Amino acid sequence: MNKQKTWHVAVLPGDGIGPEVIAQATRAIDALVAADPALAIEYETFEWPSHAWHEKHGESAPADYLQRLEKFDAILLGALGDPGPADDPNRYLLSDAVSLSPLLEIRKGFDQWCCERPCRPMKGAPQYLADERANDIDMLVIRENSEGEYVNQGGRMAVGTKNEIATQVALFTHRATDRIIRHAFEQARVRAAERKAEGRERSFGRDGKTSQVCVITKRNAQRFWGDMWTDMFAEIAKDYPDVATHHELVDAACMKFVSHPWMFDVVVASNLFGDILTDLAAVLNGGMGVSPSSNVNPSDRSRPPMFEPTHGSAPDIAGKNMAGPTAMLLTTAMMLDWMGVEDEAAARAGNRLRDVVAADLADHGRERRATDETGDAIVAAL
Amino acid sequence: MNKQKTWHVAVLPGDGIGPEVIAQATRAIDALVAADPALAIEYETFEWPSHAWHEKHGESAPADYLQRLEKFDAILLGALGDPGPADDPNRYLLSDAVSLSPLLEIRKGFDQWCCERPCRPMKGAPQYLADERANDIDMLVIRENSEGEYVNQGGRMAVGTKNEIATQVALFTHRATDRIIRHAFEQARVRAAERKAEGRERSFGRDGKTSQVCVITKRNAQRFWGDMWTDMFAEIAKDYPDVATHHELVDAACMKFVSHPWMFDVVVASNLFGDILTDLAAVLNGGMGVSPSSNVNPSDRSRPPMFEPTHGSAPDIAGKNMAGPTAMLLTTAMMLDWMGVEDEAAARAGNRLRDVVAADLADHGRERRATDETGDAIVAAL
Ligand SMILES: CC(C)[C@H](C(=O)O)[C@@H](O)C(=O)O
Ligand SMILES: CC(C)[C@H](C(=O)O)[C@@H](O)C(=O)O
Numbered sequence: 001m002n003k004q005k006t007w008h009v010a011v012l013p014g015d016g017i018g019p020e021v022i023a024q025a026t027r028a029i030d031a032l033v034a035a036d037p038a039l040a041i042e043y044e045t046f047e048w049p050s051h052a053w054h055e056k057h058g059e060s061a062p063a064d065y066l067q068r069l070e071k072f073d074a075i076l077l078g079a080l081g082d083p084g085p086a087d088d089p090n091r092y093l094l095s096d097a098v099s100l101s102p103l104l105e106i107r108k109g110f111d112q113w114c115c116e117r118p119c120r121p122m123k124g125a126p127q128y129l130a131d132e133r134a135n136d137i138d139m140l141v142i143r144e145n146s147e148g149e150y151v152n153q154g155g156r157m158a159v160g161t162k163n164e165i166a167t168q169v170a171l172f173t174h175r176a177t178d179r180i181i182r183h184a185f186e187q188a189r190v191r192a193a194e195r196k197a198e199g200r201e202r203s204f205g206r207d208g209k210t211s212q213v214c215v216i217t218k219r220n221a222q223r224f225w226g227d228m229w230t231d232m233f234a235e236i237a238k239d240y241p242d243v244a245t246h247h248e249l250v251d252a253a254c255m256k257f258v259s260h261p262w263m264f265d266v267v268v269a270s271n272l273f274g275d276i277l278t279d280l281a282a283v284l285n286g287g288m289g290v291s292p293s294s295n296v297n298p299s300d301r302s303r304p305p306m307f308e309p310t311h312g313s314a315p316d317i318a319g320k321n322m323a324g325p326t327a328m329l330l331t332t333a334m335m336l337d338w339m340g341v342e343d344e345a346a347a348r349a350g351n352r353l354r355d356v357v358a359a360d361l362a363d364h365g366r367e368r369r370a371t372d373e374t375g376d377a378i379v380a381a382l
Numbered sequence: 383m384n385k386q387k388t389w390h391v392a393v394l395p396g397d398g399i400g401p402e403v404i405a406q407a408t409r410a411i412d413a414l415v416a417a418d419p420a421l422a423i424e425y426e427t428f429e430w431p432s433h434a435w436h437e438k439h440g441e442s443a444p445a446d447y448l449q450r451l452e453k454f455d456a457i458l459l460g461a462l463g464d465p466g467p468a469d470d471p472n473r474y475l476l477s478d479a480v481s482l483s484p485l486l487e488i489r490k491g492f493d494q495w496c497c498e499r500p501c502r503p504m505k506g507a508p509q510y511l512a513d514e515r516a517n518d519i520d521m522l523v524i525r526e527n528s529e530g531e532y533v534n535q536g537g538r539m540a541v542g543t544k545n546e547i548a549t550q551v552a553l554f555t556h557r558a559t560d561r562i563i564r565h566a567f568e569q570a571r572v573r574a575a576e577r578k579a580e581g582r583e584r585s586f587g588r589d590g591k592t593s594q595v596c597v598i599t600k601r602n603a604q605r606f607w608g609d610m611w612t613d614m615f616a617e618i619a620k621d622y623p624d625v626a627t628h629h630e631l632v633d634a635a636c637m638k639f640v641s642h643p644w645m646f647d648v649v650v651a652s653n654l655f656g657d658i659l660t661d662l663a664a665v666l667n668g669g670m671g672v673s674p675s676s677n678v679n680p681s682d683r684s685r686p687p688m689f690e691p692t693h694g695s696a697p698d699i700a701g702k703n704m705a706g707p708t709a710m711l712l713t714t715a716m717m718l719d720w721m722g723v724e725d726e727a728a729a730r731a732g733n734r735l736r737d738v739v740a741a742d743l744a745d746h747g748r749e750r751r752a753t754d755e756t757g758d759a760i761v762a763a764l
Contacts, residue, residue, distance in 0.1 A: 279633040
C-alpha cells in the first residue's frame with residue numbers, strides 16, 4: 001500500500017433539494033472514513049453556485065470560483081437550478097442563466113471531457129419497461145462533454161421580427177472526438193474483463209467478441225460531423241480488434257433504448273445525443289432518483305472531476321425532507337471509484353457504499369421515506 | 383356533396399419491403415373505391431427512387447422526378463434504403479446517398495413543412511411500457527420538417543488529419559417556426575373538439591384547459607434558437623388562450639415519453655428533436671410496424687404531401703412475404719384523412735380503413751402472418 005493520500009473534495013450543495021441530499025452523502029463519507037483508517041477524505045462546503053448566493057451577491061458564484069475549485073481533487077455537486085416563483089413568466093430563463101451556466105463552465109473549465117452514466121437497473125428501483133429482459137440491461141453511455149452541439153456559437157438576427165433568423169453551430173474537433181471514442185473502447189475492454197472475472201460474459205457480433213462499442217450519429221441528415229465521427233470510429237476500431245463495433249442513428253438508438261436496451265454494451269455519443277441518451281438511460285435505470293453521473297478528464301487526473309446525480313433541484317419538494325438521496329449516494333460511490341484508481345481504500349469504500357445503497361433500495365425502494373431516514377439507514381449499515 | 387373529385391396518387395414502392403407492403407395498400411384502396419361509387423382514386427406506380435433504379439440508371443431517380451411528382455395530389459411511399467451486401471464496408475454510406483436524399487428532397491421540394499405522427503396505441507399492438515396507463519397515451523407529435531438542424535450547412539476541414547474540424551449549422555427562420563407552432567395550436571383545438579364530441583375530454587394546467595401544446599427545445603445549452611422558439615411560442619400562445627402551454631427540454635421530454643407519456647397532448651419540435659421524439663412515439667405506439675407518418679404542407683394543399691410508414695426498408699426480410707403491412711395501411715388511412723378535408727367519401731374511407739386495420743390488429747396482432755395474408759383479411763373486411 002502506498003503512503004496514504006488525503007483527498008480534498010469541494011462539496012457544492014447548490015439549489016433546491018441539493019443541500020438535503022448532499023447532507024446524506026457527507027454523512028456516508030464520514031461513516032466510511034470512520035470505519036477505515038486507511039481512507040482519508042476532507043471536504044469543504046461552498047454556498048455557491050446557487051440562487052441563494054445570487055440573491056445575496058448579484059452573481060451565482062464569486063468571480064474566482066473556478067480558481068478556488070481548481071485546487072480540489074474532486075467536486076461533489078448536489079443540484080443546480082431554481083425556476084423561482086411559479087407565477088414569474090421568466091422563471092426558467094432566469095434559472096438557466098443563474099445556476100446552469102456555472103455547471104457548463106465547470107465542465108469546460110476543468111476540461112471534464114467525458115461524462116459517464118452507467119445503466120444497470122438495481123433491484124427495488126422503478127421499472128418502466130414491460131419486458132423482463134429489462135433486468136439484464138447493463139450498459140454504459142459515454143458522452144462527449146466538451147464541444148459539439150454545446151459550443152454556444154451562433155446568434156439571432158432581426159430578433160422579434162418577421163425576418164428573424166437564428167443559427168446554432170455545432171463544432172467537432174479531431175482531438176475531442178479521438179479521445180472520447182478511444183475512451184469508449186478502453187471502457188469496453190474494462191467491462192469485458194470485469195464480466196469475465198464475474199463469470200457473466202456476453203457475446204457480440206458474428207464472431208462472438210466479448211464487448212461492443214456502439215457509436216451514435218445522425219449521419220443521414222447531419223453529414224459533416226456524422227461522416228467525421230464515422231470515419232474516425234472505423235479508424236480507431238482497428239486498434240481494438242477484440243471489441244465489436246456498431247453504429248446507430250440517434251433516432252433509432254432512442255427507439256432501441258426502449259424496445260431492446262439489453263442489446264447495448266458501451267454507447268458513445270456527442271454532447272447533445274449523449275445528453276438525450278443518458279437521460280433515457282436514467283429512466284431505464286429506474287429514473288432520476290437512482291441515476292448517478294460523472295464528469296471527468298481521463299487524460300489528466302490532476303484536473304478536478306465533478307460528480308452529480310442526474311436529477312435536478314426539484315424545487316417543488318425542496319426543504320421538505322422528502323427527496324430520495326439514492327442517486328446522490330450512488331454518485332458519491334462513483335467519486336470513490338474514481339479515487340479508487342489510485343487508492344485501494346477508496347475503491348473498497350466505493351464498493352461498500354454501492355452495496356449498502358443497493359441493499360437499501362432492494363428492501364425499501366418502494367417506500368416513501370424521509371431523506372434523512374434513508375441517510376440514517378445507510379449510515380447504520382456502513 | 384360536391385362534384386366528385388378524382389384523386390391522383392403517385393405510388394413509390396421504393397426498396398426492400400416497400401413493394402410488398404405497398405401492394406397491400408393499393409389493394410385496400412381498390413377495395414375502398416369498389417365499395418363506394420363516390421370515391422375516385424387513381425394511382426400510378428413508379429420504380430424510382432430506389433436502389434434497383436440506381437443500379438440500372440446510375441441515379442436513384444430520373445433527373446426530372448420532382449417535376450413528375452408535382453402534378454399528383456399525393457405521394458404514397460413504401461420504404462427507402464438498402465444497405466447493400468453485408469460485407470461492403472461502405473454499405474450504409476451508399477444507401478444514404480442513393481435513396482435517402484430523394485426522401486429529404488421530396489420533403490423540401492414540395493415544402494412539406496409539417497411532419498405528423500400520431501401516437502395512440504391500438505389494441506393488439508406490442509406494448510413496451512410496464513404501466514397500464516400506457517393504454518391512455520394519446521398524443522400528436524408535430525415535427526418541423528423544412529429547416530433547423532437539417533439544412534445541411536457546414537463542412538469538414540483538414541479531413542482525415544489530426545487537425546480536422548467539422549461544423550454543422552442549424553438554421554431557424556421566423557417564417558418556418560411561426561407556421562409550425564401555429565399549426566400545433568390549431569391541431570390542439572381540433573383534438574379538443576374531437577375529444578369533446580366523443581365524450582373523453584381531458585384537462586390541462588391549473589385552470590383546466592381542454593388541450594395542451596408542449597414545445598421542445600434545448601434552450602439551456604442551445605440558447606440562440608432555443609430562445610427564439612421560446613419567445614415565439616409565448617407570443618403565439620396569446621392567440622390561443624383556450625390551449626394550455628408547456629415547455630420541455632428535449633432530454634427531459636425523452637425521459638417523460640418513457641416515464642409518463644400519457645401526460646402529453648400535442649408536442650411541437652424542431653426537425654431533429656421531432657425526428658427523435660417521433661421515433662420514441664412510434665415505440666409507444668407499439669413500434670415501427672404500426673406507426674404511420676405524414677409529410678404535409680398545411681398552408682398550400684396544392685403541393686403534394688407524402689405519406690410514409692415510419693419503418694425502413696428492412697432488407698433482411700425483404701422479398702419473403704413476411705413484413706407486416708399494418709403501418710403502411712394506417713399510412714394510407716392518413717392519406718385518406720388528408721383527402722377527406724375536401725372529400726367526404728375519402729374521409730369515410732379513411733375511417734373505414736382505420737377501423738378495419740384496428741380490428742385486424744386486435745384479433746391477429748400477436749400472430750406471425752404473411753404480408754398478403756394480412757392484406758387478404760383487410761380486403762375481405764372492406
Ligand atoms: C442542465 C443542462 C445544461 C445539462 C446538459 O444538457 O448537459 C443537463 O441536462 C445534464 O445532462 O447534465
Ligand atoms: C431517413 C432520415 C433522413 C429520416 C429523417 O431523419 O428525417 C428518417 O429518420 C425519418 O424520420 O423520416
